[in-house]
Amino acid sequence: MPKPSLDLTLYLVTNSELLPAGRTLVQHVEEAIRGGVTIVQLREKTMATRAFISLGRELHNVTQKYGVPLLINDRIDVALAVGCEGVHIGWEDAEYADARRLLGNDKIIGVSVSNNDQAEEAAATGCDYIGVGPVFATSTKPNHNPALGTPGLRNLLEFISTLPGPTGNWGLKVPSVAIGGINLDNVQRVMYQSESLGRKKSLSGVAVVSAIIASLTPEDVCKSFVKLLEYCENPVFAPWQLQIANASDFNDLFKKIATKVATKKPIVHHVTNNVVKNFSANVTLAVGASPIMSEDLSELPELAAFNGAMVLNMGTSTKAQQGFLLAAAKASNAAGNPVVFDPVGAGATSLRRESTALIVGNAYCDIIKGNESEIRTVLGDDVIQQRGVDSTSTTDDPLEKARLVKQLARRERNIIVMTGKVDYVSDGESTFELSDGHEIQGGVTGTGCSLGSIIAAYVSIHRECKLVAVLAAISAYNAAAREAAEGVKILGPGAWMTAFLDRLYELRTADKVEEETWVRKLGER
Ligand code: 3NM
Numbered sequence: 001m002p003k004p005s006l007d008l009t010l011y012l013v014t015n016s017e018l019l020p021a022g023r024t025l026v027q028h029v030e031e032a033i034r035g036g037v038t039i040v041q042l043r044e045k046t047m048a049t050r051a052f053i054s055l056g057r058e059l060h061n062v063t064q065k066y067g068v069p070l071l072i073n074d075r076i077d078v079a080l081a082v083g084c085e086g087v088h089i090g091w092e093d094a095e096y097a098d099a100r101r102l103l104g105n106d107k108i109i110g111v112s113v114s115n116n117d118q119a120e121e122a123a124a125t126g127c128d129y130i131g132v133g134p135v136f137a138t139s140t141k142p143n144h145n146p147a148l149g150t151p152g153l154r155n156l157l158e159f160i161s162t163l164p165g166p167t168g169n170w171g172l173k174v175p176s177v178a179i180g181g182i183n184l185d186n187v188q189r190v191m192y193q194s195e196s197l198g199r200k201k202s203l204s205g206v207a208v209v210s211a212i213i214a215s216l217t218p219e220d221v222c223k224s225f226v227k228l229l230e231y232c233e234n235p236v237f238a239p240w241q242l243q244i245a246n247a248s249d250f251n252d253l254f255k256k257i258a259t260k261v262a263t264k265k266p267i268v269h270h271v272t273n274n275v276v277k278n279f280s281a282n283v284t285l286a287v288g289a290s291p292i293m294s295e296d297l298s299e300l301p302e303l304a305a306f307n308g309a310m311v312l313n314m315g316t317s318t319k320a321q322q323g324f325l326l327a328a329a330k331a332s333n334a335a336g337n338p339v340v341f342d343p344v345g346a347g348a349t350s351l352r353r354e355s356t357a358l359i360v361g362n363a364y365c366d367i368i369k370g371n372e373s374e375i376r377t378v379l380g381d382d383v384i385q386q387r388g389v390d391s392t393s394t395t396d397d398p399l400e401k402a403r404l405v406k407q408l409a410r411r412e413r414n415i416i417v418m419t420g421k422v423d424y425v426s427d428g429e430s431t432f433e434l435s436d437g438h439e440i441q442g443g444v445t446g447t448g449c450s451l452g453s454i455i456a457a458y459v460s461i462h463r464e465c466k467l468v469a470v471l472a473a474i475s476a477y478n479a480a481a482r483e484a485a486e487g488v489k490i491l492g493p494g495a496w497m498t499a500f501l502d503r504l505y506e507l508r509t510a511d512k513v514e515e516e517t518w519v520r521k522l523g524e525r
């Protein structure tokens with residue numbers, strides 16, 4: 001008998017203890033399969049052997065009916081007794097070689113991998129697939145390994161892709177499924193953020209316990225998973241699909257975007273700080289978009305339904321608002337609306353460090369915009385460990401700044417904007433430098449924050465290439481700042497501020513955009 005074919009798209013791992021009252025595992029799994037589960041692992045940590053085998057047989061009757069493979073967690077003897085399609089083994093279970101010898105070559109054997117060392121061992125076995133995790137901390141598996149997060153998952157997948165294994169390219173080819181805390185909220189982001197650049201290696205699917213087993217409506221939940229998993233192919237999150245061929249192409253696009261913002265008037269939901277609310281609203285209006293400020297949980301779904309964008313700025317947020325900030329980002333993620341995160345003062349206090357980690361770790365921020373020390377804080381251990389640089393230090397070296405934005409954009413698979421005298425933008429592949437604003441803007445509060453508003457407005461109507469939209473937004477902002485400074489009689493913060501709003505207002509209908517190169521693409525390094 002040939003080895004059954006493996007489809008790891010939606011991998012259900014069972015746990016009878018999490019079933020809602022009154023439901024049987026077999027009934028629950030059958031409904032889940034109807035909803036789209038592609039493979040089932042029977043995982044029962046406390047069940048007596050006889051009951052385990054009997055449950056396995058009953059379940060196998062159902063899975064066979066749908067042509068879905070059934071694997072048994074850990075217990076080779078149970079798998080043999082049931083005659084199902086294979087086993088999944090963890091690091092305290094039998095060794096792969098023994099499992100293979102007992103089961104023969106026609107059975108599927110999957111192995112859990114939590115770190116590089118385990119990946120190397122798994123590669124040496126040449127097992128059929130790997131389960132990587134935990135992605136997030138989960139109460140379903142007590143004493144699990146440390147959570148990888150999506151950046152850790154991605155690093156692990158990249159490492160795995162380099163392992164030759166028995167076939168020379170085993171690591172690149174071996175199907176992998178992520179596990180641990182995956183649910184309908186985060187499944188798309190897990191798929192997208194864990195994929196390596198150039199799509200060299202991506203997950204084949206996700207393995208889920210509680211989100212399906214503890215649900216009262218497993219069929220519907222699985223249908224939703226399947227839908228979301230299909231949508232990852234057409235990435236809602238992707239920052240980059242177009243190439244800018246040259247400066248005049250960019251200027252054409254810029255004009256198009258600026259005009260489109262003013263005609264479409266996208267809603268920009270601001271969750272922002274008390275100092276800049278008024279100015280940010282005025283800037284948003286000046287570019288033609290429609291600002292709304294709301295900090296109430298109950299309004300999030302309705303506001304997300306407008307399909308605009310979100311500015312998430314934690315400048316004056318309190319401990320009590322932390323949960324709201326995350327919920328706001330998640331509501332935007334769920335609607336597929338871009339989020340511009342401004343981690344104001346991220347490294348300054350422990351509350352801010354904590355909020356930053358909470359948001360970046362648990363939601364997808366399409367764009368993170370900050371000054372150098374904020375960006376360094378978001379990078380966190382990566383900077384400290386990899387470069388031995390203090391997380392609050394700054395550098396005068398443009399290449400070092402460019403390296404930081406690129407590193408973070410690669411890690412988060414998003415767009416990073418580092419503001420300063422010169423602004424740096426990267427999507428992890430291309431890095432740009434924009435340099436002709438005006439220094440007086442540093443003396444007016446809210447200017448930096450309001451750049452987030454313009455970026456959100458632009459990205460919201462030019463989702464086909466968020467990177468171009470971000471570059472256009474910064475160019476508009478810089479041009480308005482510069483021209484405002486040049487145009488006022490007496491250059492002071494008050495006159496400049498009003499002139500700045502006026503220039504922004506003008507720019508949206510400008511048919512003449514200077515052909516100078518506002519954007520300089522930095523060489524690839
Ligand atoms: N294995 P949930 S985490 C069974 O990291 C299992 O190897 C893990 O459950 C690993 O989907 C886990 O409810 C439990 O978070 C996952």
Ligand code: MG
Binds near residue numbers: 073
């Ligand atoms: Mg195990």
